[in-house]
Amino acid sequence: xxxxxxxYAVIVAGGSGSRMGAEIPxxxxxxxxxxxxxxxxxxxxxxxxxxxxxxxxxxxxxxMGKDLLPQLSDPKRVQIIAGGxxxxxxxxxxxxxxxxxxxxxxxxxxxxxxxxxxIHRCYKQAVENGSAIPAVAATDSIRIIEADFNKVAxxxxxxxxxxxxxxxxxxxxxxxxxxxxxxxxxxxxVIEAAGxxxxxxxxxxxxxxxxxxxxxxxxxxxxxxxxx
Numbered sequence: 087x088x089x090x091x092x093x094y095a096v097i098v099a100g101g102s103g104s105r106m107g108a109e110i111p112x113x114x115x116x117x118x119x120x121x122x123x124x125x126x127x128x129x130x131x132x133x134x135x136x137x138x139x140x141x142x143x144x145x146x147x148x149x150m151g152k153d154l155l156p157q158l159s160d161p162k163r164v165q166i167i168a169g170g171x172x173x174x175x176x177x178x179x180x181x182x183x184x185x186x187x188x189x190x191x192x193x194x195x196x197x198x199x200x201x202x203x204x205i206h207r208c209y210k211q212a213v214e215n216g217s218a219i220p221a222v223a224a225t226d227s228i229r230i231i232e233a234d235f236n237k238v239a240x241x242x243x244x245x246x247x248x249x250x251x252x253x254x255x256x257x258x259x260x261x262x263x264x265x266x267x268x269x270x271x272x273x274x275x276v277i278e279a280a281g282x283x284x285x286x287x288x289x290x291x292x293x294x295x296x297x298x299x300x301x302x303x304x305x306x307x308x309x310x311x312x313x314x
Contacts, residue, residue: 092188093137095130096180099195125198133205142169191250196296208252218252220289221245248289
C-alpha cells in the first residue's frame, strides 16, 4: 500500500530576519495572522494523518517554537530539536530522531505555500524510486560567469530546485554520515556525494521561499486567491 511506510517531515527553520529587516527570525513573522512556520507545518499535518513532524529551530528560539505548538491542529505529532551552525548540521540533528524505516521530507520552514498535492506526489515518487526533488523550469534568461567573461546558458536545461526534498530513509540516513562539505547546498547534493541517485519531480511556482518583504506580500496574495 502507498501509505504503509512511516512518514517524517524534517522542517528546517534556522534562518534569521536579516533580509526581512525584522527583529525576529522570518519563520515567526505573521502571514494572515499566523506565523509563517504555522502555515508550513499545517500543510504537512494535513497531508497525512500518520506523518510525524520534526521541527528544527535555532536553540535561542526553541521557546517560540513551543509557543507555536498549541496553535497547530495536532501538536502531538510535532517534535522540536535545536539545529546546528549549517543546514547540513541542522538536517542531521533532525534525522537523529528517526530510527525506523520510512520516507523523509526535508523542507524549508519558510516555504509555507507548499501544497498537499506536491507533498503527495513527492511521497509517491520517493516510494517508487528512492528520491523526489521538486524543481521548476527557469523563466528568466540565465548567464554563466566564468573567470573574466560570461555566457548565456540554455534555460531549457536549467531547473530551480525547491523542497520538500524527499527520500527513503535507507538512502538519506547513511548519506548524512558523511563529513560536512561546503558543496552541500541541499539534501540532493549530499545524496549525490554518497553515490545516490537524485530524481527530479515537477515543482510548483507558488512554492516560494520567503526571504524578503516582497515575498511576504506575494504569499499573502496567493493565500487570499486560494481562499476566494
